[in-house]
Amino acid sequence: xxxxxxxxxxxxxxxxxxxxxxxxxxxxxxxxxxxxxxxxxxxxxxxxxxxxxxxxxxxxxxxxxxxxxxxxxxxxxxxxxxxxxxxxxxxxxxxxxxxxxxxxxxxxxxxxxxxxxxxxxxxxxxxxxxxxxxxxxxxxxxxxxxxxxxxxxxxxxxxxxxxxxxxxxxxxxxxxxxxxxxxxxxxxxxxxxxxxxxxxxxx
Amino acid sequence: xxxxxxxxxxxxxxxxxxxxxxxxxxxxxxxxxxxxxxxxxxxxxxxxxxxxxxxxxxxxxxxxxxxxxxxxxxxxxxxxxxxxxxxxxxxxxxxxxxxxxxxxxxxxxxxxxxxxxxxxxxxxxxxxxxxxxxxxxxxxxxxxxxxxxxxxxxxxxxxxxxxxxxxxxxxxxxxxxxxxxxxxxxxxxxxxxxxxxxxxxxx
Numbered sequence: 001x002x003x004x005x006x007x008x009x010x011x012x013x014x015x016x017x018x019x020x021x022x023x024x025x026x027x028x029x030x031x032x033x034x035x036x037x038x039x040x041x042x043x044x045x046x047x048x049x050x051x052x053x054x055x056x057x058x059x060x061x062x063x064x065x066x067x068x069x070x071x072x073x074x075x076x077x078x079x080x081x082x083x084x085x086x087x088x089x090x091x092x093x094x095x096x097x098x099x100x101x102x103x104x105x106x107x108x109x110x111x112x113x114x115x116x117x118x119x120x121x122x123x124x125x126x127x128x129x130x131x132x133x134x135x136x137x138x139x140x141x142x143x144x145x146x147x148x149x150x151x152x153x154x155x156x157x158x159x160x161x162x163x164x165x166x167x168x169x170x171x172x173x174x175x176x177x178x179x180x181x182x183x184x185x186x187x188x189x190x191x192x193x194x195x196x197x198x199x200x201x202x203x
Numbered sequence: 204x205x206x207x208x209x210x211x212x213x214x215x216x217x218x219x220x221x222x223x224x225x226x227x228x229x230x231x232x233x234x235x236x237x238x239x240x241x242x243x244x245x246x247x248x249x250x251x252x253x254x255x256x257x258x259x260x261x262x263x264x265x266x267x268x269x270x271x272x273x274x275x276x277x278x279x280x281x282x283x284x285x286x287x288x289x290x291x292x293x294x295x296x297x298x299x300x301x302x303x304x305x306x307x308x309x310x311x312x313x314x315x316x317x318x319x320x321x322x323x324x325x326x327x328x329x330x331x332x333x334x335x336x337x338x339x340x341x342x343x344x345x346x347x348x349x350x351x352x353x354x355x356x357x358x359x360x361x362x363x364x365x366x367x368x369x370x371x372x373x374x375x376x377x378x379x380x381x382x383x384x385x386x387x388x389x390x391x392x393x394x395x396x397x398x399x400x401x402x403x404x405x406x
Contacts, residue, residue: 006299008272010253010260017250022238028226034296035225037270041258047220048255050213052248054240057213067240069211093237096209 011037060092063134065110065127067092075099075108082106084141086134088160090114090148098146106144109134114147114156123159135166142170149176149194214240263295266337268313268330270295278302278311285309287344289337291363293317293351301349309347312337317350317359326362338369345373352379352397 007015011033018029036044060066061073068074075081075095085106089095092110111126134140145160147153161171177195178187187195210218214236221232239247263269264276271277278284278298288309292298295313314329337343348363350356364374380398381390390398 006277006302008261008270008277010257010272011270014250014253014257017246017253020242020246021235023231023234030299031226032224036254037257037261039223043220043223044257045255047217048251048253048257050217050220050251051239051254052251054213054217054247054251055244058211058240067211067214069213074209074211096233099209 007033060110064108065092065112065130066095066108080105084139085144086131086140086142087144087146088131089146090153090156094146106142109143111147111156114152115159116152123163126156128163131164135164135169140169142172145171145173149174210236263313267311268295268315268333269298269311283308287342288347289334289343289345290347290349291334292349293356293359297349309345314350314359317355318362319355326366329359331366334367338367338372343372345375348374348376352377 014033014036015026015029018024018032019026021029024032036047039047057069058067059069061068061076062071063076064073066073066075070077082105085104086109087098087104087106088109088111089098090111090113095108095110098104098108109127109131111128111131113121113126115121115123115126135143143160143164145157147156147160157173161173164171175198176191177198178184178191184192217239218229218232218236221227221235222229224232227235239250242250260272261270262272264271264279265274266279267276269276269278273280285308288307289312290301290307290309291312291314292301293314293316298311298313301307301311312330312334314331314334316324316329318324318326318329338346346363346367348360350359350363360376364376367374378401379394380401381387381394387395
């Protein structure tokens with residue numbers, strides 16, 4: 001039972017809820033709650049409503065598993081996207097990160113996790129049947145594996161590279177290396193090792 | 204119109220709302236919204252409900268103006284508090300800060316602001332009539348002025364010191380000086396000047 005802060009019950013409840021958010025400590029939760037109290041009544045209602053109905057209004061895209069408020073997500077529904085290119089990611093939250101680079105015009109497929117034998121997460125918990133279906137349907141030329149470049153992400157990519165194999169399909173993996181703009185001095189040894197191994201010939 | 208982040212409408216709305224909170228930038232709002240999406244449905248509903256009903260469930264204490272969910276706030280309703288001591292603060296949010304020091308056992312009075320002639324805030328916008336009423340009612344022995352120690356706070360305290368004067372009533376002002384635990388090297392010149400002027404004789 002946390003120490004009461006001396007606020008009336010409704011405010012204490014709100015502060016306790018806000019503290020559960022990542023990166024929000026006791027003082028910040030208190031500051032946020034007091035700031036919310038200053039909001040116009042209508043805005044507070046709107047935020048409350050938006051939280052209460054969030055899950056009901058969002059569901060996975062029926063094709064790729066991205067977050068959507070329509071049957072198909074905004075990306076799958078866009079006729080200008082290249083349907084012969086599928087980028088496989090772990091979670092829907094990773095899609096906006098890739099979208100913001102502006103250079104990928106294909107579609108996505110959300111795995112809904114990654115292989116983690118120690119946490120009893122095997123291939124049957126990933127959205128793999130749906131991916132096989134999309135590949136069977138036809139015109140996909142290349143699958144880009146964009147799982148994270150940590151141990152579990154690499155293991156998942158390695159598994160997928162075998163599992164998805166079919167004649168004529170290119171399976172690729174996003175590059176690992178030193179982040180753009182980063183000082184080599186801050187890179188960890190594993191990143192340096194991979195950046196050296198994947199070096200490009202300049203001339 | 205802010206750049207869309209590529210999330211479905213309900214999530215974009217939530218992110219835009221969260222960005223309005225103090226200290227929450229674009230990336231943090233996004234991170235918080237995605238974290239909220241992972242919450243159990245019931246918790247999300249509870250937080251939404253708690254925000255929607257916050258203002259309806261909270262109102263000023265009928266005696267001191269503190270935040271309350273009962274007619275009298277927790278402090279005014281506590282029979283163990285010293286009713287002959289009233290600490291005057293600018294806002295209800297300052298009360299928990301004073302409560303946490305643990306050494307004040309009197310009551311409070313919330314002004315609901317401070318004098319700010321440039322913003323057209325005069326004495327008539329403060330909860331002064333209520334304070335005069337409490338003083339007239341009888342047993343108050345001392346009023347402690349705990350407005351902020353900036354220009355407007357000092358001006359408000361000076362005004363109150365004159366306005367509240369009545370025979371037998373002690374009017375005091377909290378001390379200004381170098382914060383406890385602070386390095387003198389980081390104190391501003393105005394604080395040092397006040398700390399020097401208010402120096403105590405040690406023997």
